[in-house]
Amino acid sequence: MAEYENVAKQFVEFYYNSFDSDRKTLAGLYVSPASEAPYKERLVNMAVQRDNSMLTFESASSLGATAIVEKLSGLPFQKVKHQVSTLDAQPTVEGGVIILITGQLLVDEEQRPMNFSQTFQLMKDASGQYFVFNDIFKLVFG
């Protein structure tokens, strides 16, 4: 298995396990500029702030780890279980990895699973650790 596939697989497993057990623990996967000042300075001239994670959840946008975890923690369900059906990954620039997941999720006592699709782009921070740079989540009806 290529390294990017391994990274994608491990990330996805960790992400949904964390999401389903305690959404607040996802904070460590996203970044915000304030928490990484030296890294920010290196990148200050780039058009996009590399150290500012983006979430688009059902077409609503959040920027930075704090806002993202606030959004995810505030979703109106107590229990949630993600089931990954398919996972495909490709390498991107600068050691990044792009991932498309399709799957189903169950919330609270609901018996009918909902289909979802989610795409992530992981990038490496200055220390070589992966973080979530792009995260787009969408329920699929049809």
Next chain:
Amino acid sequence: MAEYENVAKQFVEFYYNSFDSDRKTLAGLYVSPASEAPYKERLVNMAVQRDNSMLTFESASSLGATAIVEKLSGLPFQKVKHQVSTLDAQPTVEGGVIILITGQLLVDEEQRPMNFSQTFQLMKDASGQYFVFNDIFKLVFG
């Protein structure tokens, strides 16, 4: 509308119109190293070849414009019609744009639409034109 949203919307409309009318015309949206030698030289030291588009179609991988268009042209249907249900986009590094599309498609005389999800990452080439760097397509059953 932010520029990346505009780019995403125009690209998606053009992409599926081209796909549904003549898949071979998609060749211009993907790139291969051989066709852009000077650009390749600039990027030769990067881990990922920026000028080599990637397609993962139903978990099968193709690399470079020629292989990608061969794959898409060879798909076993004559007529196809994509209907976009949702489109979400985010900016990425170096002026790139990441897009998640969910939608439905009809092939040939089939009456039941199939759900699909597709993610693209567009990047700019040396002349500032967008091309498809990452393309992951997946049918959604459920």
